[in-house]
Amino acid sequence: MAFSLLNPPPSRIALRAPVPPLPIPSFLFSQPRFPPLHIALLLRSPPPRRVQSSSSSSSTPPSPTPMEGSPTPPASREEAVAQARSCLATALRKPLNNTLPARKLKKQQRQPRFRAEIPVVDDSPGSLARLAFDVFSALGVSRKGSPAKLLLVWPSSEEMELAVREFKNWGDSSSALAHAQLDSVSPDALGSCDAAVFLAPGREQVEKLRAGVNALDPKPAVLFNPAWSFEVEEEGGFGGVAKGFVGSFNVVYSFMGLEVKGLLSKKKGVLLRCVEGGRFGGDSWVLMVEEGDEEAPEFKVVSRLKRRPTIGEVENMMYNLMAANSPVTKSARFLRELVSNVTGRKGKQQQ
Template sequence: MASHLLKPSSPLPHQTYLLSLQKPVPRRLTVLSLSSSSSTSTTTTTPPSSREEAISQAKLSLSTTLKKPLNNPMPLPSRRLKKLSQPRYRVEIPLVDDSPDSLVRLAFEVFSGLPVTRKGSTPTVLIIWPNATVLQLAQQAFDSVASVTNSDLGSVTAGVLSSADLAVFLAPEASMLEEFRRVTTTLLYPKPVVLFNPKWGFEEEKGFGDGLGSFVGSFDVVYSFMGLEVRGLIRRRKGVVFKCARDGVAAGGEGWLVMVEEEEEGRTKGELKVVSRFKRRPTIGEVESVLYNLMAASSPVTKSVKFIRDLASSVVGNKGKQ
């Protein structure tokens, strides 16, 4: 995923006394890399501690959610049947870096062996890439995977779209939203569609006009992970904003979780604890408020909050380190 600078948010509750000894430090989104480990756990109620575990969790979320729409396809609207809501899902998995190779590698690991069937056979997956350069790399990577077809948004044809059981839009840019909406709502309906690792920050979606914000909001998030860090004068705490659904329902009914590392006698234990829950996706301001208030309980001054959109081994303590 690409990094995005965050505009300063509106003043937070209690921010005055939290930052009373110094000027507020501008908050920005930073990108850290995710290290590998041998973990293969598919636990869906805790954040991943490795790249492999993140992929495993996301594949489980996506495959269980897609099972119903793939095997019980929606009928086309007619005079007797109303137009039903198209199955639309959103997945955000951390990348090692922002290179095309990392994006293609991630997509290959997820969609070359997605554990879902359509009427007993492997469904045909169409992956639509943002440009021809990444498409060329993807075609080489998926050359031996018969169930996956690759195209780019600028050259995808109606024939290719009609032959797919599932369409995946890989890392689209905000500038592609209008065409993305047109293809989804007119050429792919009623087939399920997945928005995978969009290149815009979710806070940017507030500025999407002409109904594009509502369109993006129609995609149900089945897997998302964003690391975060709050710094005081002499120490820092790390945590995550996390959602992992199964069968289309958030694990344990928890929805979105804000979690931070436990502390004991000033030392980080590396275990995450839930400090806040949200039924909907929290805004940056809401997460900041939670973290500032948390730090204020044990420190008179909070220096800054950093948001890390890519998973990092340091986010979850030593568990993600090799």
């Protein structure tokens, strides 16, 4: 599932194309009774105000870690931007102010590489430019007491030209932001910045991205909303070298809204990672589902995962949750308990 970037100020995030039907595990329900589920991206409104934690997970593929804290998913585009900005600023602050000379730093430490993802309505150049402006023009990171110089590297010359023009229209007069195009980014541009942000590079640009990031070393590099899906990374969409390079970026912020629909019910959920600076700390991936009525919704933490789950694993978790709450499953559970009471097996187990 690919996710692209956010455009102000819609309250829902829609996929560009319908998601194909998802297979139904035979151990949950029979095929005729429940249609395939669909997962869609969304950004909730109104904001949730209550969060519960669950001590168990409905899915076994990833290994869950103990629940901790009370994560709060973003309730609006502005909150998602603020969370991502806070996470990136916190991640960049230490490497930007490292007192070691670049020569020694390169020998002693790996280049700081960070990744942030905010799914949005469309992937137009205007949407990408607006999101980049909102996140990076007010990032608030300094180096040695002065605003850090960020180089925004755009995937095409058209997007770069539009961004330069729009940044001026939106009131950006800062000398701390510079622009370049990925295919022709110069060594001088990389040498004069404190950190570089590579915005929405395409899958076919991975080698150019790798060359630019390596030329930037040891300065920090940020990969922002890559134009490929996590599933592409997991399913052999890159060669060994390219996959290792993409995997070297530490995800400091990622937000994906989910809506799973069945015949009799639907569930809304959020897959979120927010490291060092959002509304909650920790480095795990958190899956939450919405419960309660529309007037007083609340998110329940159902799993905290050590690694990023695949869409298939998220499907299984959401399927299990819907199965546990479906009228069919509840009726089957009642019948099992009734049979146990009639035969006396339940009573013997309790003695």
